[in-house]
Amino acid sequence: MTVLDRAQPPAVNTPVTQVPPRPAGLPPQIRRRTRGLRRTDWLAVLGASAAASAATGVLWMQLGPFTGLLGYVVVTWLVLVGCYALLISFDENLSAMRDRVASLAVHSLGLVLLLALLFVIGYTLLRGWHALVHLNFFTQDLRSTQATDPLTRGGVVHAVAGTLIELAIALGLAVPLGLLAAVYLHEVPGPFSRFLRTVVEAMTALPDIIAGLFIYATLVLIFRLGPSGLAAGAALGVTIVPIITRAADVVLRLVPGSLKEASFALGASRWRTTWYVLLPSARSGLATAVILGAARAIGETSPVLLVAGATGYLNLNPLHGSMMSLPLLAFTLVQSPEHNEVARGFGAALVLLVLVVVLFVITRVIGGRAPGDLSARQRRRRATASQRDAARIAQRRGGRVVTYAPTTPTTAPLEHP
Numbered sequence: 001m002t003v004l005d006r007a008q009p010p011a012v013n014t015p016v017t018q019v020p021p022r023p024a025g026l027p028p029q030i031r032r033r034t035r036g037l038r039r040t041d042w043l044a045v046l047g048a049s050a051a052a053s054a055a056t057g058v059l060w061m062q063l064g065p066f067t068g069l070l071g072y073v074v075v076t077w078l079v080l081v082g083c084y085a086l087l088i089s090f091d092e093n094l095s096a097m098r099d100r101v102a103s104l105a106v107h108s109l110g111l112v113l114l115l116a117l118l119f120v121i122g123y124t125l126l127r128g129w130h131a132l133v134h135l136n137f138f139t140q141d142l143r144s145t146q147a148t149d150p151l152t153r154g155g156v157v158h159a160v161a162g163t164l165i166e167l168a169i170a171l172g173l174a175v176p177l178g179l180l181a182a183v184y185l186h187e188v189p190g191p192f193s194r195f196l197r198t199v200v201e202a203m204t205a206l207p208d209i210i211a212g213l214f215i216y217a218t219l220v221l222i223f224r225l226g227p228s229g230l231a232a233g234a235a236l237g238v239t240i241v242p243i244i245t246r247a248a249d250v251v252l253r254l255v256p257g258s259l260k261e262a263s264f265a266l267g268a269s270r271w272r273t274t275w276y277v278l279l280p281s282a283r284s285g286l287a288t289a290v291i292l293g294a295a296r297a298i299g300e301t302s303p304v305l306l307v308a309g310a311t312g313y314l315n316l317n318p319l320h321g322s323m324m325s326l327p328l329l330a331f332t333l334v335q336s337p338e339h340n341e342v343a344r345g346f347g348a349a350l351v352l353l354v355l356v357v358v359l360f361v362i363t364r365v366i367g368g369r370a371p372g373d374l375s376a377r378q379r380r381r382r383a384t385a386s387q388r389d390a391a392r393i394a395q396r397r398g399g400r401v402v403t404y405a406p407t408t409p410t411t412a413p414l415e416h417p
Helices: 005-007 039-065 069-089 094-132 156-187 190-205 208-223 228-252 257-265 270-281 281-300 304-307 326-333 338-369 374-398
Strands: 402-404 412-416
Touching: 005 412, 039 069, 039 374, 069 094, 094 338, 156 190, 156 270, 156 326, 156 338, 190 270, 208 228, 208 304, 228 281, 228 304, 257 270, 270 338, 304 326, 326 338, 338 412
Parallel strands: none
Antiparallel strands: 402 412
């Protein structure tokens, strides 16, 4: 053995990774479209629809003693899904076939819900259109209107005002209580919070008439308030408090815990973390919770009838006198045998529908922005506060003052010596 051989280290058995060769017989992979419908999908849907209609028609008219439109539609849909799965299986594998069938089922059920919504809106508009075309329907009440009077007399302004007043009272009572309860359930775990969550979940399924009876026994009988809009608003508030609390609690649970941990790491207290981090991060979800509560309150009839009564006069005083609401007015008018009264009832229902949509849009505009998405006024106020802080820091350190233009958030800073 030479000197050179003795200087070399002994060989180490290092593992070697071997990649097996790719078989040459595999076909190239075809990129699959995950969105949109291809021409073959449309043809498969049309062919399955024709086959389902023909098969169900033969079954309904020739083979079986079946009757009824609802059963015909359900059986046709089931046969349609089966025929579509059969046609897709000719060109796709099992996983793709399951995906296409699930997509067809989801889209068809969504189409059914859309058609049901359009039917309700269209039927209400058709029955109440004769009352909506008159201006007096929006400017007058029913104090001097008889059931046989033409549609050129009377209106629903008293019901619109009563609905808005009662909804404002209900939201004024329920929104603070519901949000505070949700924050307590989220931030203060313990035996009492578990008990409170159980009570809230039980009150969610509470019948509305029970809330009306509670307010009737307390405000009307004990405190001698009498039928009023305040009593109706309190009854509606009791109804929607558990709804807002439960929805807000679910939304607050979705806020990432890292945001709160970062706030605590910076030295913020629990109160400042809740006010400046937790609630702004869940703002759009909390707006949805308020929307759910408002939708529940604005369509209630039995609590309002029990504690506020029914009247044809315009009453703007929520502390005294009966107060009419749009759901109660529609409920009472559509039971009349007179065609004009029925038209007024459907017109009131359509006004209620439009009012709900307007309230939803307003709530979405106010609280539907994403976390950190500031309005123009908030951006101007923040830019002004930043400029004031920069000037104060510059006075203390004797440095340069940095000002920010408050017009757009992306404007570059301007430095002054």
